[in-house]
Each structure stands twice: as structure tokens, then as C-alpha cells.
Amino acid sequence: MSQHELHTPAPGRRWTATIAPLTVGVLIGLAILVGLLVLAPGKHRAGMAETETIPAAAVHAASPPAASATASPAIDNSRRTAIVEAAERVGHAVVTLSVVQTRVVSTTPGDFFEPFFRDMIPQYRYREQIPSMGSGFIISKDGYVLTNEHVVHGADRITAILPDGRNLTGKIVGSHPQYDLAVVKIDGKNLPTAPLGSSGDLMVGEWAIAIGNPFGFLLNDTQPTVTAGVISATRRDIKAQAQSAGIYKNMIQTDAAINPGNSGGPLVNARGEVIGVNTFIFTKSGGSEGIGFAIPIDAAKRVVDEIIHYGRVRNVWIGVSTWELTPYVAERLQTTDRKGLYVAAVDRGSPADKAGVKVGDIIRKVNGTEVSDGNEAYRVIFGASVGDTIALTLEREGKLFTVRLLLEESPEG
Numbered sequence: 001m002s003q004h005e006l007h008t009p010a011p012g013r014r015w016t017a018t019i020a021p022l023t024v025g026v027l028i029g030l031a032i033l034v035g036l037l038v039l040a041p042g043k044h045r046a047g048m049a050e051t052e053t054i055p056a057a058a059v060h061a062a063s064p065p066a067a068s069a070t071a072s073p074a075i076d077n078s079r080r081t082a083i084v085e086a087a088e089r090v091g092h093a094v095v096t097l098s099v100v101q102t103r104v105v106s107t108t109p110g111d112f113f114e115p116f117f118r119d120m121i122p123q124y125r126y127r128e129q130i131p132s133m134g135s136g137f138i139i140s141k142d143g144y145v146l147t148n149e150h151v152v153h154g155a156d157r158i159t160a161i162l163p164d165g166r167n168l169t170g171k172i173v174g175s176h177p178q179y180d181l182a183v184v185k186i187d188g189k190n191l192p193t194a195p196l197g198s199s200g201d202l203m204v205g206e207w208a209i210a211i212g213n214p215f216g217f218l219l220n221d222t223q224p225t226v227t228a229g230v231i232s233a234t235r236r237d238i239k240a241q242a243q244s245a246g247i248y249k250n251m252i253q254t255d256a257a258i259n260p261g262n263s264g265g266p267l268v269n270a271r272g273e274v275i276g277v278n279t280f281i282f283t284k285s286g287g288s289e290g291i292g293f294a295i296p297i298d299a300a301k302r303v304v305d306e307i308i309h310y311g312r313v314r315n316v317w318i319g320v321s322t323w324e325l326t327p328y329v330a331e332r333l334q335t336t337d338r339k340g341l342y343v344a345a346v347d348r349g350s351p352a353d354k355a356g357v358k359v360g361d362i363i364r365k366v367n368g369t370e371v372s373d374g375n376e377a378y379r380v381i382f383g384a385s386v387g388d389t390i391a392l393t394l395e396r397e398g399k400l401f402t403v404r405l406l407l408e409e410s411p412e413g
Helices: 003-007 011-052 056-062 073-079 082-091 297-310 327-332 351-355 374-381
Strands: 094-107 124-138 144-147 155-161 167-176 181-186 207-212 225-238 248-254 266-268 274-281 292-296 320-324 341-346 362-366 389-396 399-406
Touching: 082 207, 082 225, 082 266, 094 144, 124 207, 144 297, 155 181, 167 297, 181 297, 207 248, 207 274, 248 274, 274 297, 292 297, 320 374, 351 399, 362 374
Parallel strands: none
Antiparallel strands: 094 124, 094 155, 124 144, 144 181, 155 167, 167 181, 207 225, 207 266, 225 248, 248 292, 266 274, 274 292, 320 341, 341 362, 362 389, 389 399
């Protein structure tokens, strides 16, 4: 045997030597694969088990909340605001006033033909009933209703429609055009009333709720309408128009919507107390533009007391006749200050006479307010009642002094 043969392995031994390492590797690989296959489902099951043990609260916190079919109590409670409470407290006492007025209408041939046929064609007159509607509110259990005078002015028939559907006939107890207030009496049982507050401490910016029946003739519903805003201003003096008999002084201004039919309804604060009587608006379109005015309830209560107790508002009496300080009068009095009123006459036994006012005095101020004519003086004392005291600042012989008058009822009533 050659040396080469001695050192060269036989073919069979070479295969055996090669296959052995491969076999071991394959077996190791198979063992690892089997282990992975066996352990993988266990780890998967363990992972699922860990997921199932997560607290339900954590799951809900992580996921978006589902929509609820009903609102939570907190949301329900938040809807019951002060406005809701005030509307419920006063709304049941607000009435719709259906008013029928009678107007006499006359027919003529016309403007062009009238001069020619005035004596030949007689005028034909007939009565026409005009329906209108406003608001009011019950202030006493025995059926007194407060409203505006212009709502019931010239009424032949008044029907008060309550929120519960009752229709009650109303009768005017008394009214006053200059105050633009009226009291109507209705007969009924278990009548609801509106609590009256005070208008003396109103704050600009506080809630104001207007309740009434705007356009009530278009709505087949007896429930009043509620609008909300704020007190925009107080103590507003409104210049009266020529055709208006009312004197609107110390008015409450609000941006709560007031529309035709709201007149006579209550203006209410957040406590559910009436603080004013809705009266009119400033508007260019005929609808609400956020500038409405109400008569202060303190002034209204004094008028109501007068009407209920005396059947009228007693006119106060001062007992002086005055002239305006025209340039001619001022020259004769040798004064350059034309602000004031010259006392031309004093009624004997009048409050002015008792206070010491004399002919020739110049009234410079009334209750501390300068006056230049009779209308200004009247506006200053407007709202004063019999028994009240007013102050007159007089000038006599160049000296100023103040006297106080105890107001009495006018002898003419």
C-alpha cells in the first residue's frame, strides 16, 4: 500500500465524517423550532389573559365615551336658570287684555267734491268696533290688574284671558293718561298674583325679563311670551311727543325684546319680582330693536294705591300762577338770569301761601332742579302725591332762600 493510500481516508469514511455534523445541526434546529412552536401559543394565551385582567374603568377611560340616551342630572339642573324661575313665578299672573273700542266713522263725498255737494249729499255716520290687544298682570287675589292706560283707553269691552284659559270680563277702576297707567278689575276665584318688587335699587347690567303677549292676536295660545335681557339704563326722561298725553320720567331702559302687545306686561328681575310696567319702544321698523322702556314699579304702586282707595289719582295743588322769564319780563325785573319762574299770583290758603311764597318772587329751583318753564317744573314734581313735601328755592330782592310746601289735593279735583 502506498504512502498516499495510507493517509487518504476511504470514501465511506469521508461521507460519515461529513454527515455527522450536519445531523447534529439539523437536530438542534428542529429542537429549537419545536420549542418555539410549543411555547408560542402559551405566550399568546398569557398575553390574552393579561388583557382580560385590565380594569374596566381603565378601558372606558382610554376609549371615547358612548353617547347617552338621556341627559345627566347635572345638565338638567343647569337648565333651570334664574330666568326660568322668574318666568314661572310671574308668568301665571300675566293676562292678555282683549279690548274692543267703538269709533264713529263719517263718510263724505270726498275732498274735491265736498265744497260743491256738502249740502246736497248728507254725511253718513256709523259705529265701527275696533279690536286691540295688550298685556297686564294681576296684583291682588281679588282681581286687580295693572296695565298701561293706552292699552284700555276708550275701551267699551275688556276681556282678560288668563294663562289657564279662563276668560274674565274686566272693568276699568281708574286710569291716568299722564302716568299712562290703569287698573282693571276682574272677577274670578283662585287668581294668581305677581309679586311686586322695588325699582329703587336697580343695577345697570342685571337681568331683566319681559313677559307679555306680543302679537297675541296672531297666536292661538294663552301662554305669555318670555324675553330676557338686561337693565340698560335707569332714570331715563323721555321727551313727550305732541300727540302723547303721557309724561315718561325716570323710566327703566332694557334690551329685553318688547313688541306690540307687550305693553302693560311686567318687567321682572332675576328674583321673580316685578320691577316695571313695559310701556313702549324706540323703533324704526315697528319691531323690537333692543331699546324698550318700562314705568318703574315704585311709581306704579303709588298710582295703584290712589286709584284703589280714591277711584282716581288725586292731583296735587301748589297754588301759584307763574310767568316765564321772557326777555321783556327779565328786563322789567332787572335780572340777566332767565332760568326761573316769576310768581304772578298766589292762591289764598294754598300750600304756597302757607309756606310764605309771595307775588314777585322768582322760583329758581324745584327740589334742587333749575326750571325755566311750567312744563319743566311739573316734570320735576311729577309723581308726587298728596301729603308729600317739595322744596322751592326762591329769589326775593336779590337773596336766595328755600321754603317747603306740603302738597294738598287740588280743589278742582
